[in-house]
Amino acid sequence: MPENSRKVAVVTGAARGIGAATALRLARDGHAVAVCDLDEPACAGTVEAIEKEGGRALAVGVDVTDAAQVAAAVARTAEELGAPTILVNNAGITRDNLLFKLTEDDWDAVVAVHLRGAFLMSRAVQSHMTEARWGRIVNLSSTSALGNRGQANYSAAKAGLQGFTKTLAIELGPFGVTVNAVAPGFIATDMTAATAARMGLDFEDLKAGAAQQIPVRRVGTPDDIAGAVSYLAGEDAGFVSGQVLYVAGGPQG
Incomplete structure (x- = not known):
């Protein structure tokens, strides 16, 4: 990758x-990466994997709901890696329940994160993006934005991210910044495994059942989503903005 194409x-x-x-x-794409999570020590594995392949990475502990922590994390990134011009808003939690069982705390926690x-x-x-006159923001939505039983809080938050995405695309476009969303379908992760456990289901059985409802007949992997984010964060997507890309193995909506 040319030096001027490498970003933070x-x-x-x-x-x-x-x-x-x-x-x-993104590290494989040539970018330096601030690996952010609520639990900074938990970022060590990701940082190590990036550095093992010759990339640059920094573990940053941050509660994304805390404005002071967010400002400090971005400032630290800029100081240690350089001005960040790619942002992937992926942090998320679930607190699934049917409406009549859903507590105010369950609602507030999910919407906040x-x-x-x-x-x-x-x-x-x-500010770093507008100063550079170049930027990429990719927000992680979900097929749940279209509605999903037991996820009123999560669905509302993910649908909200789609509106947020489209508005930022309008506001930041004149500064060379694109804003898009990726909406995954069923992806095999620790989060979906935890969902299976809460439902009292074997995770392998859950995945097999889900695959039968997906046209490509498999569930997704984190790498499927990473590939979509990579495209939207790259130079080739410079004329793509305000879009929601469903990565779900079939048509949605």
Whole structure:
């Protein structure tokens, strides 16, 4: 990759799963990566994997719902790696339950991490992007944005991210910044394994059943999502903005 094409990327929720795969993929694309997660020591594995392949990475502990922590994380990234111009808002949690069982805390926690977190991170990083007159923001939505039983909080947050994405694309476009969302379908991660456990289901059985409902007849992997993010974060996607890319093995919506 030419030197002037190498950027500094920030990936939240990057200690494991989709975030870790995305951080590694962006490092392979030639970018330095701030591996951000609530638990900084948990980022060590992702950082080690990147450095083992000759990439540059920095573990950064940050609660994306805390404005002061977000500002500090972005400042530290800029100081130690360089001004960040790629942001992947991947941090997320689930607190699944049917509406009549859903507590205010369940609602607030999920909306805070997904929506407030993406807002705070984007606000903190955008100054570096607008100054550079180049930037890429990729928000992680979900097929659940279209509705999913037991996920009123998660679905609302992921749908909200799609509106957030389209609005930022309008606002930041004049500064050379594109903003898009990737909406995964069923992806085999620790999070979906935990969902299976809560449902009292064997994870392998859950994946097999899900695969039968997907046209390509398999569930997704974190690398499937990382590939989509890589495209949207790259030079080839410079005329793609305000879009929601469903990566779900078949048509959605």
